[in-house]
Amino acid sequence: MKKVLIFLSFVLFFACKEQPKETAETTTQDVAKEELQKPANTFGIVIHGGAGTILKENMTSEKEAAYKAKLKEAIETGHVILKNGGTSLEAVEKTINILEDSPLFNAGKGAVFTYNETNELDASIMDGSTLNAGAVAGVSTVKNPINLAREVMINSPHVLLSGKGAEQFAEERNLEIVDPSYFYTEGRMKVLKRIKDKPNHADSKSATSFYDPIIKDSKFGTVGCAALDKHGNLAAGTSTGGMTAKKWNRIGDSPIIGAGTYANNTTCAISSTGWGEYFIRGMVAYDISAMMEYKGISLEEASKEVIQNKLTNLGGTGGIVAIDNRGNVSMEFNTAGMYRATMNADGELTIGIYKE
Numbered sequence: 001m002k003k004v005l006i007f008l009s010f011v012l013f014f015a016c017k018e019q020p021k022e023t024a025e026t027t028t029q030d031v032a033k034e035e036l037q038k039p040a041n042t043f044g045i046v047i048h049g050g051a052g053t054i055l056k057e058n059m060t061s062e063k064e065a066a067y068k069a070k071l072k073e074a075i076e077t078g079h080v081i082l083k084n085g086g087t088s089l090e091a092v093e094k095t096i097n098i099l100e101d102s103p104l105f106n107a108g109k110g111a112v113f114t115y116n117e118t119n120e121l122d123a124s125i126m127d128g129s130t131l132n133a134g135a136v137a138g139v140s141t142v143k144n145p146i147n148l149a150r151e152v153m154i155n156s157p158h159v160l161l162s163g164k165g166a167e168q169f170a171e172e173r174n175l176e177i178v179d180p181s182y183f184y185t186e187g188r189m190k191v192l193k194r195i196k197d198k199p200n201h202a203d204s205k206s207a208t209s210f211y212d213p214i215i216k217d218s219k220f221g222t223v224g225c226a227a228l229d230k231h232g233n234l235a236a237g238t239s240t241g242g243m244t245a246k247k248w249n250r251i252g253d254s255p256i257i258g259a260g261t262y263a264n265n266t267t268c269a270i271s272s273t274g275w276g277e278y279f280i281r282g283m284v285a286y287d288i289s290a291m292m293e294y295k296g297i298s299l300e301e302a303s304k305e306v307i308q309n310k311l312t313n314l315g316g317t318g319g320i321v322a323i324d325n326r327g328n329v330s331m332e333f334n335t336a337g338m339y340r341a342t343m344n345a346d347g348e349l350t351i352g353i354y355k356e
């Protein structure tokens, strides 16, 4: 027995001694990788309230102040959660709720109208630590579609639910249900009427001619948020009413993971806004993350390349907000303006509307 114990002690001693030698041999690259994956010990948040033809000359100072105040309220909501050690997912959801409840933005309460004068809302959310995601499309009775997207992610085996089924799931999960008339706003109805009155609009077959009057007439107005929490986890979410005068239960990029929303702890978290068809075709959010991952370039370089070159060359308009796993932020757009705000770990707030 004594001999066995002595033998085991020897084995243990040499096994422990060998350990550092093995790791030392595998290192340089691994250490670099590990460094990248380590939590940055910081946090931050960035939001958008839509991009588009947002020009100073078309804006009153009251309207501008109202937009800025709402963006500030929203981002502060998320920032407090992050500051207190909450998760990026929680921050994204609660921040988007503030914007969804405001008639100023094309999401939740302020959703735009379909051609048939209904409201069909889309949303998605993604957890960068697990690559888990949830999304909903074409819901008309759910007050806060981002909450439903999160329910889909956490409490269903699916990623994307649509229409009546999604609404039924919302009821089962006890989310707040509203009458579809909750989403009626006079301003959005006026825009729809104006677009419908334009000649030839109803017969347009190509995406460009169908959307041309819409793009010229209105802003996109979707809302989105990307956040990095103190635990090093990234999350992103997007919520929208889609595009004015959309037909045939059209679904845009906002509920499409990889197009409207993407989050991956090894790269960044992104939310898009703009002409959805192009964001789907360009897989814009994932493309930015993939460029960072495969080319090893920064968030700033990747978002510039995707928005200013690839999306623009495709003919698409819009922008993104994004944050990487070190807390660097990007707010890139190729339109006249984008409602946007960001706040870092020190509480420094930046709000923007027009191209600077």
Ligand code: ASP
Residues within 6 Å of the ligand: 050, 051, 106, 219, 220, 221, 222, 240, 241, 242, 243, 251, 252, 253, 254, 272, 273, 274, 275, 276, 277
């Ligand atoms: N991207 C949205 C869509 O195409 C619209 C927007 O960003 O406002 O549905």
